[in-house]
Amino acid sequence: MFLDELRGYAKSKLMIILFIGLPVLAVLISLLTGNYQDFPETYLNTVLATSFAGALGSIMIGTSITTEQNKNVYDLYLIRPVSRTNIILAKYIAVYCCLVFAVFLAIFVGSIIDYARGTQINEAFAKLTHDAIVTVFFAVAITCSFGTLFGIVMKSVAASALLSLYVGNQTSAVLTLLIPIITNLMAQKRTLPFDPLSLTMVIGAAVAIAILIVALVVFNKKQF
């Protein structure tokens, strides 16, 4: 089922826009900003890609689940020996994989631009970029989880899209702020024995999994 959904989402208009749009956006930004104070394009693209991919991903999975429920598409699956959890997980993982691929595409274009410009990335930016790339995985996971939940719960496609976009993005935005917040707390109290990035990863994964579990429970209890 996963490969089936992956094929469907990868060919969808929204995902094609993302696959082409993010690298194009990366080039446009580099042209607009120029080589501003050796600001690395890779970092900029990572942050932008996270925001765009997360937003589009949550809308995509949310609206597709709501639309498919409204069209009774799942009736044709549920009468077959396939679990409801599998149906939703296949969608979730397919969208997640497509988004991560789109993000990496944007980051790759950014690093090519940096290489072509000969941008020297200092240690601070390298750390920021590394943390941003790692955080991307969890931010996208959270937005997809919220998209899945609202897609299952809502009957209106528009409401599903808006809620997925707003709540998903707000929550994932908080996640990206966690690293500096935790770092500051550690600097002040010097008592937290955690690596800020690791803690962010744990919190991100926990939130994404918790929301996804709620979505799966709701879907499993649904009457079709």
Added chain:
Amino acid sequence: MASTAEFIQFDHISKIYKGNFLALDEVSFSIKKGEIYGYVGPNGAGKTTTMKILVGLIRDYKGAIIVDGNPIDYGQTGVHRMLGYLPQDVGFQEWRTVEHALRTFGLLSGVDKHALDKRIDDVLALVTLEGVRKKKIIYLSGGMQQKLLLAQALLHDPELLVLDEPMTGLDPMTRFHLKSIFKKLAREEGKTIFFSSHILGDVEDVCDTLAMIDHGKIVKIGIPKDLREEYRVQDIIEITYAEGTAGLNDVESVEFVEKTSMTEDGRQLIYFKKGVQDIDTSIQKVLATLVEQGCKVRNFNLVKPSLEDVYLQLVSGDSSDSGMAKPPKRRKEKRA
């Protein structure tokens, strides 16, 4: 032909939806193996709920469904393989082609990967969709999508086909084609077909037995022919006269005739009194009277009661909002 053994039994099935809406109230009936079983009733009567319970889409209900003598267990893969379901108002994911959709459903239903291509060929040929195999489903007409739904239901060669309003919105040609497929599947392949329809003429054409449901309760079960006889209220004959001939004008003179009326196209309807036992003798007497009166009869038909007549007597409410298709003309049995 249908066997005498009960294949599917609905045993006192009740279903209450949110808001305390009683959708099914102690529904009990049984379907024999190889039988085409029609299920009719107005919108909201409980047809789709019954079918969704049978295929396992609704699990929260009271009562039991017995298959071949054993309570149904949806945890068993075999149960799903036994069932083929054509749902009402269902859509496909817009990116799927006909072949891709069938491939996915075939694999999910457990059709062997190596046999799947051949199986897809077979079902597409059966529903005459070979030409659109590579086409995206969203570009198919409503009739073609309905045929595709039938194809996905048949893909894993199930014993039981549950078809929810399979002929809604289809043109007469496609309906005729689907009906011939149903008959072929039941008569030649021994499949059991449980189907609902608003078009009673279609139900009458194909089903061996039918159940009528209204407000969640079964109001009648029987063989269409027997039901028509049981609910026969009044016999009517329709007479076409030669040009220039007036119709029967002395109603009182014929013992069994209650009244007469003329149709818009000039044919005369003669209504026999209710409770006439020997219809053949009554017809003979009417014809003799017509001859005596110098009427030149070109043709006459005995208008037999249709399933719609039975339905209208059994199902409550105004038929205009019952969602039923406008009843076609009564069946005619040519006598001359």
